Amino acid sequence: MKILTPDFFYNSIYDVKLDELKQLNIEGLIIDIDNTLVGWDTSLPTLAVKEWLNSLSTQDFKVCLVSNNNKKRVMHFSKELNLPFIYQAKKPMKRNFLAAMKILGTTKDTTAVIGDQIFTDVLGGNRLELITVLVKPIKSKEFWWTNLVRKIERRVIKKVIK
Ligand SMILES: [Mg+2]
Numbered sequence: 050m051k052i053l054t055p056d057f058f059y060n061s062i063y064d065v066k067l068d069e070l071k072q073l074n075i076e077g078l079i080i081d082i083d084n085t086l087v088g089w090d091t092s093l094p095t096l097a098v099k100e101w102l103n104s105l106s107t108q109d110f111k112v113c114l115v116s117n118n119n120k121k122r123v124m125h126f127s128k129e130l131n132l133p134f135i136y137q138a139k140k141p142m143k144r145n146f147l148a149a150m151k152i153l154g155t156t157k158d159t160t161a162v163i164g165d166q167i168f169t170d171v172l173g174g175n176r177l178e179l180i181t182v183l184v185k186p187i188k189s190k191e192f193w194w195t196n197l198v199r200k201i202e203r204r205v206i207k208k209v210i211k
Pocket residue numbers: 081082083084085164165166
């Protein structure tokens with residue numbers, strides 16, 4: 050169960066306590082897009098998302114967006130952001146978490162993952178012993194398999210909170 054347990058759990062990205070991550074020596078953030086930054090059906094970053102991402106760089110966090118979604122979606126979303134990104138990441142596979150750390154110039158000890166899914170973001174980060182931050186998904190109305198995963202996740206989260 051520990052491999053599925055996030056280090057932190059917040060309602061949204063805006064609630065993430067960045068000073069706590071700073072205290073843990075985190076310098077680089079691997080951030081999911083769909084349902085973490087915006088709903089899966091929102092094609093561009095909102096003003097609030099842009100401001101939050103800007104606040105990360107003013108606090109000296111380096112950011113790489115890592116998404117399992119396709120090239121078209123991820124490139125379109127990222128085009129105004131001036132941030133590195135990885136699409137079709139196949140999270141929870143380790144490969145693209147490692148690729149993101151290479152881009153960020155960070156190590157296992159200085160990287161955190163922020164995402165909305167236990168079985169991709171949290172599992173992938175925990176497999177590499179990164180700090181993992183789970184946020185509540187913005188929109189849960191997704192494909193049937195995602196809904197199934199969500200059901201299992203809710204059970205896991207209940208147990209984790211206990
Ligand atoms: Mg997501």
